[in-house]
Amino acid sequence: MTELGSYLYGVARGLDPATVAELSGVAGSPVRVLTHGALSALVSTVNLAEFGEPGLRRNLADLGWLETTARAHHAVLAAAARHAAVVPLRLATIYRSDGGVRAVLAERGATFDAALHRVQGHTEWGLKAYLEPAGHPAPTADQADACPPGTAYLRRRARLWGGEELREAAAHGVAAIHRAVSAAAVASRRYPLQDGRLSGQSREMVLNAAYLLPGADRALLEEALNKALDQAGSWPLQVEWTGPWVPYSFVEVEPDP
Amino acid sequence: MTGGLHGYHRPPASQANLADILERVLDKGVVIAGDIRINLFDIERLLVASVDRAREMGIDWWVHDPTLSSGQPNLREENRRLRRRLDELEVGRVPEREAGE
Numbered sequence: 001m002t003e004l005g006s007y008l009y010g011v012a013r014g015l016d017p018a019t020v021a022e023l024s025g026v027a028g029s030p031v032r033v034l035t036h037g038a039l040s041a042l043v044s045t046v047n048l049a050e051f052g053e054p055g056l057r058r059n060l061a062d063l064g065w066l067e068t069t070a071r072a073h074h075a076v077l078a079a080a081a082r083h084a085a086v087v088p089l090r091l092a093t094i095y096r097s098d099g100g101v102r103a104v105l106a107e108r109g110a111t112f113d114a115a116l117h118r119v120q121g122h123t124e125w126g127l128k129a130y131l132e133p134a135g136h137p138a139p140t141a142d143q144a145d146a147c148p149p150g151t152a153y154l155r156r157r158a159r160l161w162g163g164e165e166l167r168e169a170a171a172h173g174v175a176a177i178h179r180a181v182s183a184a185a186v187a188s189r190r191y192p193l194q195d196g197r198l199s200g201q202s203r204e205m206v207l208n209a210a211y212l213l214p215g216a217d218r219a220l221l222e223e224a225l226n227k228a229l230d231q232a233g234s235w236p237l238q239v240e241w242t243g244p245w246v247p248y249s250f251v252e253v254e255p256d257p
Numbered sequence: 258m259t260g261g262l263h264g265y266h267r268p269p270a271s272q273a274n275l276a277d278i279l280e281r282v283l284d285k286g287v288v289i290a291g292d293i294r295i296n297l298f299d300i301e302r303l304l305v306a307s308v309d310r311a312r313e314m315g316i317d318w319w320v321h322d323p324t325l326s327s328g329q330p331n332l333r334e335e336n337r338r339l340r341r342r343l344d345e346l347e348v349g350r351v352p353e354r355e356a357g358e
Contacts, residue, residue, distance in 0.1 A: 094293040199276035248281035
Protein backbone atom coordinates (compact mmCIF):
# COMPACT_ATOMS: atom_id res chain seq x y z
CA MET A 1 0.00 0.00 0.00
CA THR A 2 1.34 3.43 -0.90
CA GLU A 3 1.37 5.78 2.04
CA LEU A 4 0.95 9.43 1.07
CA GLY A 5 1.70 12.68 2.86
CA SER A 6 1.28 16.42 2.32
CA TYR A 7 4.46 18.41 1.69
CA LEU A 8 4.11 22.05 2.78
CA TYR A 9 6.22 24.61 0.87
CA GLY A 10 5.01 27.77 2.46
CA VAL A 11 2.05 29.93 3.36
CA ALA A 12 0.74 32.81 1.28
CA ARG A 13 -1.86 35.50 1.69
CA GLY A 14 -4.15 36.51 -1.14
CA LEU A 15 -2.95 33.81 -3.52
CA ASP A 16 -5.16 32.91 -6.48
CA PRO A 17 -4.91 29.08 -6.72
CA ALA A 18 -5.02 29.38 -10.53
CA THR A 19 -1.58 31.01 -10.53
CA VAL A 20 0.09 27.85 -9.21
CA ALA A 21 -2.14 25.28 -10.93
CA GLU A 22 0.45 24.55 -13.64
CA LEU A 23 3.42 24.16 -11.30
CA SER A 24 5.08 20.90 -10.54
CA GLY A 25 6.87 20.65 -7.22
CA VAL A 26 9.02 18.16 -5.33
CA ALA A 27 9.17 14.69 -6.91
CA GLY A 28 7.29 16.21 -9.88
CA SER A 29 4.04 16.42 -7.88
CA PRO A 30 1.43 19.01 -8.84
CA VAL A 31 1.09 21.96 -6.47
CA ARG A 32 -2.22 22.49 -4.67
CA VAL A 33 -3.56 25.27 -2.48
CA LEU A 34 -5.34 24.68 0.84
CA THR A 35 -7.03 27.74 2.27
CA HIS A 36 -7.91 28.73 5.79
CA GLY A 37 -9.37 32.22 6.06
CA ALA A 38 -7.04 34.53 4.13
CA LEU A 39 -4.13 32.10 4.38
CA SER A 40 -3.20 29.73 1.57
CA ALA A 41 -0.93 26.74 2.12
CA LEU A 42 1.10 25.58 -0.89
CA VAL A 43 1.23 21.78 -0.80
CA SER A 44 2.05 18.71 -2.87
CA THR A 45 1.09 15.11 -2.26
CA VAL A 46 4.23 13.02 -1.75
CA ASN A 47 4.96 9.36 -1.31
CA LEU A 48 6.09 8.65 2.25
CA ALA A 49 8.39 5.90 1.00
CA GLU A 50 10.43 8.82 -0.34
CA PHE A 51 9.45 11.55 2.16
CA GLY A 52 8.76 9.58 5.37
CA GLU A 53 11.34 9.50 8.15
CA PRO A 54 13.55 6.61 7.00
CA GLY A 55 13.28 7.59 3.33
CA LEU A 56 13.98 11.24 4.01
CA ARG A 57 16.97 10.45 6.18
CA ARG A 58 18.39 8.35 3.38
CA ASN A 59 17.54 10.82 0.62
CA LEU A 60 18.88 13.91 2.36
CA ALA A 61 22.28 12.23 2.44
CA ASP A 62 22.19 12.00 -1.34
CA LEU A 63 23.44 15.28 -2.74
CA GLY A 64 21.73 14.74 -6.09
CA TRP A 65 18.33 14.13 -4.47
CA LEU A 66 18.87 17.05 -2.12
CA GLU A 67 19.69 19.40 -4.99
CA THR A 68 16.69 18.37 -7.10
CA THR A 69 14.34 18.64 -4.13
CA ALA A 70 15.78 21.95 -2.90
CA ARG A 71 15.50 23.48 -6.36
CA ALA A 72 11.90 22.27 -6.73
CA HIS A 73 10.99 23.62 -3.28
CA HIS A 74 12.54 26.96 -4.17
CA ALA A 75 10.92 27.11 -7.62
CA VAL A 76 7.41 26.67 -6.18
CA LEU A 77 7.93 29.43 -3.62
CA ALA A 78 9.50 31.77 -6.17
CA ALA A 79 6.60 31.23 -8.59
CA ALA A 80 3.98 31.87 -5.90
CA ALA A 81 5.86 34.95 -4.68
CA ARG A 82 5.39 36.58 -8.09
CA HIS A 83 1.65 36.75 -7.31
CA ALA A 84 1.32 37.08 -3.55
CA ALA A 85 3.15 37.55 -0.25
CA VAL A 86 4.72 34.22 0.71
CA VAL A 87 6.35 32.93 3.87
CA PRO A 88 8.65 30.01 3.02
CA LEU A 89 8.88 26.98 5.27
CA ARG A 90 12.03 25.03 5.76
CA LEU A 91 12.65 22.22 3.28
CA ALA A 92 10.86 18.95 4.07
CA THR A 93 8.00 20.10 6.28
CA ILE A 94 5.63 17.17 5.81
CA TYR A 95 2.28 16.12 7.26
CA ARG A 96 0.47 12.81 7.08
CA SER A 97 -2.57 14.44 5.51
CA ASP A 98 -4.03 17.74 4.33
CA GLY A 99 -5.78 17.76 7.71
CA GLY A 100 -2.40 18.20 9.40
CA VAL A 101 -1.64 21.21 7.17
CA ARG A 102 -5.04 22.76 7.89
CA ALA A 103 -4.50 22.25 11.61
CA VAL A 104 -1.19 24.13 11.40
CA LEU A 105 -2.83 27.00 9.51
CA ALA A 106 -5.43 27.21 12.27
CA GLU A 107 -3.03 26.84 15.21
CA ARG A 108 -0.23 29.02 13.87
CA GLY A 109 -2.34 31.56 11.96
CA ALA A 110 -1.09 34.47 14.06
CA THR A 111 2.53 33.43 13.47
CA PHE A 112 2.03 33.34 9.71
CA ASP A 113 0.13 36.63 9.76
CA ALA A 114 2.98 38.34 11.57
CA ALA A 115 5.62 36.91 9.22
CA LEU A 116 3.55 37.79 6.14
CA HIS A 117 3.06 41.30 7.43
CA ARG A 118 6.82 41.70 7.84
CA VAL A 119 7.77 40.54 4.34
CA GLN A 120 4.80 41.66 2.26
CA GLY A 121 5.98 43.80 -0.65
CA HIS A 122 9.63 43.07 0.15
CA THR A 123 12.31 41.12 -1.69
CA GLU A 124 15.53 39.57 -0.50
CA TRP A 125 18.81 40.14 -2.32
CA GLY A 126 22.02 38.23 -1.88
CA LEU A 127 25.41 39.92 -2.10
CA LYS A 128 28.56 37.88 -2.40
CA ALA A 129 32.12 39.13 -2.54
CA TYR A 130 35.17 37.18 -3.60
CA LEU A 131 38.80 37.85 -3.04
CA GLU A 132 40.41 39.00 -6.22
CA PRO A 133 43.06 36.37 -6.86
CA ALA A 134 46.59 37.45 -5.98
CA GLY A 135 48.74 38.05 -9.03
CA HIS A 136 45.79 38.81 -11.28
CA PRO A 137 46.82 40.40 -14.57
CA ALA A 138 47.79 44.06 -14.35
CA PRO A 139 45.26 46.52 -15.75
CA THR A 140 46.30 47.78 -19.17
CA ALA A 141 47.02 51.49 -19.54
CA ASP A 142 43.54 51.98 -21.01
CA GLN A 143 41.84 50.32 -18.08
CA ALA A 144 43.97 52.20 -15.59
CA ASP A 145 43.04 55.47 -17.29
CA ALA A 146 39.37 54.61 -17.04
CA CYS A 147 39.57 54.34 -13.25
CA PRO A 148 38.95 57.40 -11.08
CA PRO A 149 42.07 59.35 -10.00
CA GLY A 150 44.13 57.42 -7.50
CA THR A 151 42.53 54.09 -8.23
CA ALA A 152 45.11 53.07 -10.80
CA TYR A 153 47.88 53.67 -8.30
CA LEU A 154 46.02 51.75 -5.60
CA ARG A 155 45.34 48.89 -7.95
CA ARG A 156 48.99 48.68 -8.92
CA ARG A 157 49.82 48.67 -5.21
CA ALA A 158 47.21 46.01 -4.51
CA ARG A 159 48.85 43.83 -7.12
CA LEU A 160 52.09 43.89 -5.16
CA TRP A 161 50.48 42.96 -1.86
CA GLY A 162 51.15 39.59 -0.34
CA GLY A 163 48.32 37.21 0.58
CA GLU A 164 47.95 38.51 4.16
CA GLU A 165 47.73 42.14 3.10
CA LEU A 166 45.30 41.26 0.37
CA ARG A 167 43.13 39.49 2.92
CA GLU A 168 43.28 42.36 5.36
CA ALA A 169 42.31 44.87 2.68
CA ALA A 170 39.47 42.58 1.62
CA ALA A 171 38.23 42.29 5.22
CA HIS A 172 38.10 46.09 5.50
CA GLY A 173 36.27 46.28 2.20
CA VAL A 174 33.79 43.62 3.23
CA ALA A 175 33.01 45.38 6.49
CA ALA A 176 32.51 48.73 4.73
CA ILE A 177 30.35 47.25 1.98
CA HIS A 178 28.15 45.32 4.40
CA ARG A 179 27.74 48.38 6.62
CA ALA A 180 26.76 50.59 3.67
CA VAL A 181 24.34 48.15 2.05
CA SER A 182 22.79 47.24 5.44
CA ALA A 183 22.09 50.91 6.05
CA ALA A 184 20.10 51.05 2.80
CA ALA A 185 18.15 47.86 3.60
CA VAL A 186 15.29 47.17 5.98
CA ALA A 187 17.17 44.23 7.48
CA SER A 188 20.34 42.30 6.77
CA ARG A 189 22.07 39.13 7.78
CA ARG A 190 25.34 37.40 7.05
CA TYR A 191 25.57 33.81 5.98
CA PRO A 192 28.45 31.42 6.50
CA LEU A 193 30.90 31.63 3.64
CA GLN A 194 30.27 29.09 0.92
CA ASP A 195 32.62 26.28 0.13
CA GLY A 196 33.70 26.28 -3.48
CA ARG A 197 32.82 22.63 -3.84
CA LEU A 198 29.13 23.39 -3.27
CA SER A 199 29.00 26.76 -5.00
CA GLY A 200 31.15 25.70 -7.95
CA GLN A 201 33.29 28.79 -7.40
CA SER A 202 37.05 28.68 -7.63
CA ARG A 203 37.41 32.19 -6.19
CA GLU A 204 37.66 32.54 -2.41
CA MET A 205 34.50 33.98 -0.88
CA VAL A 206 34.83 36.74 1.71
CA LEU A 207 31.25 37.99 2.08
CA ASN A 208 27.94 36.18 1.88
CA ALA A 209 25.06 38.38 2.97
CA ALA A 210 21.34 38.89 2.44
CA TYR A 211 19.36 42.12 2.53
CA LEU A 212 15.65 42.80 2.77
CA LEU A 213 14.39 45.57 0.53
CA PRO A 214 10.97 47.18 0.10
CA GLY A 215 9.83 46.54 -3.48
CA ALA A 216 11.65 44.50 -6.08
CA ASP A 217 14.22 46.90 -7.53
CA ARG A 218 17.69 46.48 -6.07
CA ALA A 219 18.86 49.88 -7.35
CA LEU A 220 18.77 51.32 -3.83
CA LEU A 221 21.11 48.65 -2.51
CA GLU A 222 23.34 48.90 -5.54
CA GLU A 223 23.64 52.63 -5.12
CA ALA A 224 24.84 52.12 -1.54
CA LEU A 225 27.29 49.45 -2.67
CA ASN A 226 28.69 51.58 -5.46
CA LYS A 227 29.10 54.54 -3.15
CA ALA A 228 31.09 52.42 -0.70
CA LEU A 229 33.17 51.00 -3.55
CA ASP A 230 33.79 54.43 -5.03
CA GLN A 231 34.98 55.82 -1.73
CA ALA A 232 37.89 53.41 -1.50
CA GLY A 233 38.28 51.79 -4.87
CA SER A 234 41.28 49.73 -3.86
CA TRP A 235 39.69 46.71 -2.25
CA PRO A 236 40.71 43.52 -3.97
CA LEU A 237 37.10 42.35 -4.23
CA GLN A 238 34.78 41.07 -6.90
CA VAL A 239 31.10 41.44 -6.04
CA GLU A 240 28.02 39.61 -7.25
CA TRP A 241 24.29 39.95 -6.60
CA THR A 242 21.74 37.15 -6.48
CA GLY A 243 18.00 37.60 -6.37
CA PRO A 244 15.33 38.62 -6.03
CA TRP A 245 14.71 35.88 -3.48
CA VAL A 246 11.59 34.99 -1.57
CA PRO A 247 12.52 36.50 1.81
CA TYR A 248 13.81 33.24 3.31
CA SER A 249 16.31 34.99 5.54
CA PHE A 250 13.83 37.34 7.18
CA VAL A 251 10.90 35.21 8.27
CA GLU A 252 12.36 34.02 11.53
CA VAL A 253 9.56 33.24 13.91
CA GLU A 254 9.86 33.62 17.66
CA PRO A 255 8.74 30.59 19.62
CA ASP A 256 5.30 30.80 21.15
CA PRO A 257 5.39 32.26 24.67
CA MET B 258 36.91 42.90 -17.12
CA THR B 259 35.25 40.33 -14.89
CA GLY B 260 33.03 40.36 -11.85
CA GLY B 261 32.03 44.02 -11.48
CA LEU B 262 35.33 44.75 -9.77
CA HIS B 263 34.84 48.22 -8.40
CA GLY B 264 31.19 48.61 -9.19
CA TYR B 265 31.73 51.02 -12.04
CA HIS B 266 29.29 49.14 -14.15
CA ARG B 267 26.12 47.34 -13.23
CA PRO B 268 26.38 43.58 -13.43
CA PRO B 269 23.17 41.59 -13.66
CA ALA B 270 22.18 39.41 -10.71
CA SER B 271 23.84 36.05 -11.25
CA GLN B 272 22.20 32.64 -11.36
CA ALA B 273 21.75 31.15 -7.89
CA ASN B 274 24.13 28.27 -7.27
CA LEU B 275 23.39 25.18 -5.17
CA ALA B 276 24.99 26.68 -2.06
CA ASP B 277 22.80 29.83 -2.37
CA ILE B 278 19.67 27.70 -2.48
CA LEU B 279 20.62 25.15 0.18
CA GLU B 280 21.62 27.71 2.77
CA ARG B 281 18.18 29.29 2.38
CA VAL B 282 15.88 26.29 2.12
CA LEU B 283 17.69 24.20 4.73
CA ASP B 284 18.62 26.72 7.34
CA LYS B 285 16.13 29.56 6.85
CA GLY B 286 12.42 29.82 6.40
CA VAL B 287 9.86 29.16 9.09
CA VAL B 288 10.59 26.04 11.12
CA ILE B 289 7.44 24.26 12.17
CA ALA B 290 7.51 20.64 13.17
CA GLY B 291 5.68 18.47 10.67
CA ASP B 292 4.43 14.95 11.29
CA ILE B 293 7.60 13.62 9.73
CA ARG B 294 10.29 14.33 12.29
CA ILE B 295 13.62 15.34 10.86
CA ASN B 296 15.17 17.95 13.07
CA LEU B 297 17.29 20.85 11.89
CA PHE B 298 20.52 19.55 13.35
CA ASP B 299 20.05 16.23 11.65
CA ILE B 300 19.54 17.91 8.30
CA GLU B 301 22.63 20.05 8.66
CA ARG B 302 24.66 17.11 9.79
CA LEU B 303 23.33 15.03 6.94
CA LEU B 304 24.17 17.75 4.47
CA VAL B 305 27.71 18.01 5.71
CA ALA B 306 27.98 14.24 5.83
CA SER B 307 26.65 13.85 2.31
CA VAL B 308 29.00 16.44 0.97
CA ASP B 309 31.79 14.83 2.94
CA ARG B 310 31.11 11.56 1.30
CA ALA B 311 30.59 13.02 -2.10
CA ARG B 312 33.35 15.58 -2.20
CA GLU B 313 35.44 15.19 0.94
CA MET B 314 34.30 18.56 2.19
CA GLY B 315 35.09 19.94 5.63
CA ILE B 316 32.47 21.39 7.96
CA ASP B 317 33.77 24.95 7.55
CA TRP B 318 30.95 25.81 5.20
CA TRP B 319 28.75 26.29 8.28
CA VAL B 320 31.21 28.32 10.27
CA HIS B 321 31.68 32.06 10.11
CA ASP B 322 35.16 33.13 9.11
CA PRO B 323 36.63 34.52 12.35
CA THR B 324 38.79 37.01 10.47
CA LEU B 325 35.75 38.65 8.91
CA SER B 326 33.25 38.76 11.74
CA SER B 327 33.41 39.59 15.40
CA GLY B 328 32.16 37.01 17.87
CA GLN B 329 28.75 38.66 17.94
CA PRO B 330 27.18 37.25 14.79
CA ASN B 331 28.22 33.77 15.93
CA LEU B 332 26.56 34.34 19.28
CA ARG B 333 23.42 35.59 17.58
CA GLU B 334 23.47 32.58 15.31
CA GLU B 335 23.87 30.29 18.30
CA ASN B 336 20.99 32.01 20.13
CA ARG B 337 18.82 31.69 17.08
CA ARG B 338 19.56 27.99 16.80
CA LEU B 339 18.82 27.48 20.48
CA ARG B 340 15.54 29.37 20.15
CA ARG B 341 14.61 27.19 17.22
CA ARG B 342 15.53 24.06 19.08
CA LEU B 343 13.37 25.23 21.98
CA ASP B 344 10.56 25.91 19.55
CA GLU B 345 10.85 22.42 18.15
CA LEU B 346 10.92 20.88 21.61
CA GLU B 347 7.86 22.90 22.62
CA VAL B 348 5.97 21.84 19.54
CA GLY B 349 7.13 18.31 20.27
CA ARG B 350 5.34 18.41 23.62
CA VAL B 351 2.00 18.59 21.86
CA PRO B 352 0.82 15.00 21.44
CA GLU B 353 1.51 13.86 17.91
CA ARG B 354 -1.42 13.28 15.68
CA GLU B 355 -1.87 9.59 15.13
CA ALA B 356 -1.00 8.25 11.74
CA GLY B 357 -4.29 6.37 11.62
CA GLU B 358 -3.27 3.58 9.33
